[in-house]
Amino acid sequence: MMGGRRLEGRIALISGALRGIGRAIAECLAAEGATVILTDLDADGDAEPQAALAAIPDAVYIRLDATDEAGWQAARAQVERLFGHIDILVNNVGADLTGKVQDLTLDDWRRLMALNVDSVFLGTKTFQPLLAKGGASTPYGSSIINISSIMGLVGMSEVSAYSASKGAVRLFTKSNALEFADAGVPIRVNSVHPGFVETPLLHKGMERWAARDGNVTAQQLVDAMAQTTPIKRLAQPVEIGRVVAFLASDDSSYMTGSEVVVDGGWTAR
Amino acid sequence: MSTPFALSGTVSLVTGATGGIGRAAVKALADAGSKVIASDIAADASVAGATEYRRLDVTDEAAWEKLIAGIAANHGRLDILVNNAGISVTNSIAGTSLAEWRKCQAVNVEGVFLGTRAAAELLRRSGTDRKGGSSIVNLSSVGGIRGAAYMAAYCTSKGAVRLFTKSAAAEYAALSWPIRVNSVHPGGIDTEMMDTIYARYVETGLFPDEETARAIVSAGHALGRMGEPDEIAAGIVFLSAPGASFMTGSELVIDGGMTAR
Helix, strand or coil, X not given: CCCCCCCCCCEEEEECCCCHHHHHHHHHHHHCCCEEEEEECCCCCCCHHHHHHHHCCCCEEEECCCCCHHHHHHHHHHHHHHCCCCCEEEECCCCCCCCCHHHCCHHHHHHHXXXXXXXXHHHHHHXXXXXXXXXXXXXXXXXXXXXXXXXXXXXXXXXHHHHHHHHHHHHHHHHHHHHHHHHCCCEEEEEEEECCECCHXXXXXXXXXXXXXXXXXXXXXXXXXXXXXXXXCXXXXXXXXXXXXXXXXXXXXXXXXXXXXXXXXXXXX | CCCCCCCCCCEEEECCCCCHHHHHHHHHXXXXXXXXXXXXXXXXXXXXXXXXXXXXXXXXXXXXXXXXXXXXXXXXXXXXXEECCCCCCCECCCCCCHHHHHHHHHHHHHHHHHHHHHHHHHXXXXXXXXXXXXXXXXXXXHHHCCCCCCEHHHHHHHHHHHHHHHHHHHHHHHCCCCEEEEEEEECCXXXXXXXXXXXXXXXXXXXXXXXXXXXXXXXCCCCCCCECHHHHHHHHHHHHCHHHCCCCCCEEEECCCHHHC
């Protein structure tokens, strides 16, 4: 059961897989034996796709704008051609947005919702048939893991749009889990709620926050996050990746509609 | 990433180890490479996978001290404590005696408090040289999240375990002690405890017969089936392994979708 290759023979698709948490998830799933399909939206000339493909054996990269339905459909066609089905879908892609409510523009809001919420809907909707196919041939079905956040559980000032998007992911997950279970579709659906994770996205977000604030540096904000986390450090991306690997595996066979909080104790108090 | 889910070199203690989930937890921890001390109220018992069996009444403060001292002397360390011992009460509030109520709180809540307090120092020492630190896993229940008719005493106790877990996690983090504390919340699992609950549902008149009780409880899970003890044990192993190194104060709900709606 705990042999270390718990995902041998499984096919996994991860959105937002080139950087940070997504990249770590891809590596953790691959380390457990899965064949991974990485999707992300690299700019022309980015070295990241090649670096990721070099680091992960047998990985496939598909360039995908996760807010674009036609893009998802093209990705599905390509995956169907290559593998015929998938066993694991990790809806990881997302962005952050901070700022006072009165300063947020409707365009900013919609862009965030598109990337954090539409992407989960589209990924799930588009790949559901291939997941159902994969799930029919494994003992406990296939697995969708949606990356929400502790900000999908609790609020924080100047994080309202992000919180709203992650709260949406939390409940979309539960309704989806029930829908598939009720219909006998062999797909489990669970959400993961990371606390503060040391990623490029976090650092960039804090740089923007610091620029807006003017009285604080990005590093001070990052340090404050670590200090206000009960275990007094940020998570490393691999610590999220390993939790996703558990939820992707048959070890979590009786889990669906659950939320796994990985936050170093942040929401425990 | 070598073995983020392996437990080689660790020592574990499981309470309530002769019950359905307890036995599965001992076996799964042992399969992952841990040396497991099984304990329960019986004078003696054989538990597959366990290195040894020790009698323990989890409500007995002195017995806890003695058992932990013995583990320290014999094994030199303790990395994983699974506070699994628990009993159910299925009764109307009106029909629940104070003695019945107190016994439920004593086993399910005091047992977790006493075990955590007794083992913390040894867990702290052992956690310093292990990736992810030491791990306490407390067995709560979906009954610690949602109420249920005729389960008031049980749900009260499991709600207490849920919040004790979070407070213990916060405390050890505040002290910078390398002990993670998380709770597991099983749905209805095929065990003797569930059989007892079905029988009591019938005795209290909530359901006409045990088959009906079982069918209705089973249907309460979105997956449409009861869980297996192994499916809880896998969650316990996961929380105890280095792979869960950023998880503390969390609740792992393994309920086949029961509480998703």
